[in-house]
Amino acid sequence: MKLSSYAAALSAGALLCLSAPGLAQTPAAKPAQNAPPIKIGVLTDLSGVVADATGKGSVEAARIAAEEAGGSVLGRHIEVIAADHQHKPDIGASIARKWYDVDGVDVIVDLPNSSVALAVQNIARAKKKIVMFSSAGTTALSQAQCSPYGVQWTYTTYALARGTASAVVKTGQKSWFILASDYAFGKQLAKDTSDVVKANGGKVLGTIYHPLNASDFSSFLLQAQGSKAQIIALANAGGDTINAIKQAAEFGIGKGGQKLAAMLLMITDVHSLGLKTAQGTYLTTPSYWDANDGTRAFTKKFEARVGKPPTFLQAGVYGSVRHYLQAVKAAGSDDADKVMAEMRKLPIDDPFSSHAHLRPDGLVVRDMLLAQVKTPEQSTRPWDYYHIVATIPGKDLVWPLADSTCPLVKHDGK
Template identity: 55%
Template sequence: MAAGLASALPVPAALAQGAVSDGIVKIGILNDQSGVYADFGGKGSVEAAKMAVEDFGGKVLGAPIEVVNADHQNKPDVASNIARQWYDVDKVDTIMELTTSSVALAVQQLSREKKKINMVTGAATSELTGKQCSPYGFHWAYDTYSLAVGTGGALVEAGGKTWYFLTADYAFGHSLEEQTAKFVKSKGGQVLGQVRHPLSTSDFSSFLLQAQASKANIVGLANAGLDTSNAIKQAAEFGIVEGGQRLAALLFTLAEVHGLGLKSANGLVLTEGYYWDLDDKSRPFAERYMKRTGRMPNMVQAGTYSTVAQYLKAVQAAGTDDTDAVAKKLHELPVDDFFGRGGKVLANGRMVHDMYLFEVKKPSESKAPWDYYKHLATIPGDQAFMTVAQSGCQLAN
């Protein structure tokens, strides 16, 4: 694997070291490490980034590679301050992961001003490659559109014609609700209403009662992390599923399924860009990650490995860590690893790759630890993500 990552043409050592600013390539992983999304990405993403660096050989163009990390606490102002310190003082070359859409949008704007590359795996909003796109911004693992196409589309086709949304009240939740509602309506479905809740809510009772009273076929949970887990747990207390309604976890990953347990999560339909047990290509990384962390990776953590590896390939191919040169290579180079199989980067920075529709197994169906998913369908990348023209990104012009 290391040989494959570092397979670009060799560069003479003296020339290479001179082509790397400050003599070091520094990668920052900025995400939630203590809050509602700590399992979603968190320290697991940091370890994935370190694995990619180690597999690359620890150096690029003869210069050492360093990974730094910080907890942004899901606060855009905190994230922006850290990013500014990293860029201006600590000479960080690129910031990655960026769980939480409001944070990712803020850091992407700062990165554009500072002429620095940012690569997002943890945040969902399609605005990152839409109206707020950047020539230096890249969106890797998934977005709200792909989740709407996957989970939303599957449930409408299965008979879920009426929807009521329980939505996290910030950029990510709004975008996920909007994208899913559009897709539901395009398939002949109807949205009966929505209710917004603050991030990291502990009591969902009033919101769930409104969803229950709507009599909608589907209660769409346009939230993530512990918010989704807590909503599912409390929905069981109100007998929402027993009453004939179905829960749609629009952003739910392996980490949250593990935390919730199969007894509570079984039957949920969800969309991810990676599953450790999908096939022989997905398992080797997962097994190494498991030995290192004690957990199997989800799409955010696997996607973080992919972004770090691709960034280093781009630096190697460019022969420099100059931002414009590396961004050009990131747009040009194909993405073909265990995560982004046959992937390509569009002009707006969206990395297009296949997405996968899964159903969570019943406890009786699981044959081993972390054996949680049944693969229902593969959604080809060109269907899973918007085109540049659809996205509204002005870089297309």
């Protein structure tokens, strides 16, 4: 089945096998005739609110990582399969069970939607199977609900809030109103944003929640506008962020002196909005396609398949699959405990990960970028959207291990 057939084929939760044809092999790495494949399951959003930022691009990112590994590891083919969880925890959990129990999936990756991610984390823990979260940001994954087999690879709501909210508050814009999506991710991002605002001397005048994949933000924006807050923070993602920003412009919120702060903004969101609308917006991003020679080289491969640069979520899928395959090779086994041990020991070396390492609680600590969306005049070529203001050290974007609620962490913080 071709990738263009995703949405129709997977709308009912059907599964798609994406074994990459023609993968390069060396004689030493030639797969044994009857050896089962190393299977990677990309559990993602192929047709919903964040499909543009994950979806097909996440699957292709996993495929590129598999191809760069030579198409096989330990004499076994690498096979990529994918499914659409439809943002429903029960559907995501059902797919994960089948993948682990019936289809022989070794690792599940991506998982946009924190509620789905938490459901799958519980299943992976019970079955002693590995799951790596590129697109789920709730801190619960590496805090109270952490797992010996779970890796929060790309970002947390805590990191995004500390990066963006602290920077904006320090400019003197201290009164905030938070508009958040009504599920685990939005609620956690709203809480983290509120905590950071208050810790930096600001105040939150109100918080309101909207349903996922909302089409009409008018009543929510009117409440935010009526609060007279200097900053209206958007603690949502994908199409919800885009629609909220567009409708805020229609309401003339910017002309009234209030400003928007998007707590999670993708490069695809900026593209949809256009630089004229998005210009000047501050954001925190774990990676950027134009950051270095390595990110640009990956982007060239990715664009040839997807038609645009990767979001930081899709780049995270690439990095997580790459690291997993390196760990399988180092362990000489696909045994989950052995592979997890190697993932904790091996350096994280993909071009999108700066000064990154995996902690005992399953959280990858990485430097991130404080960026500002360019004006139309500043952009010199397609997708040249970000001015990198500063690099934020990873240690400033995570909670101390001594304060962790993860049962895997000793109370002395070691």
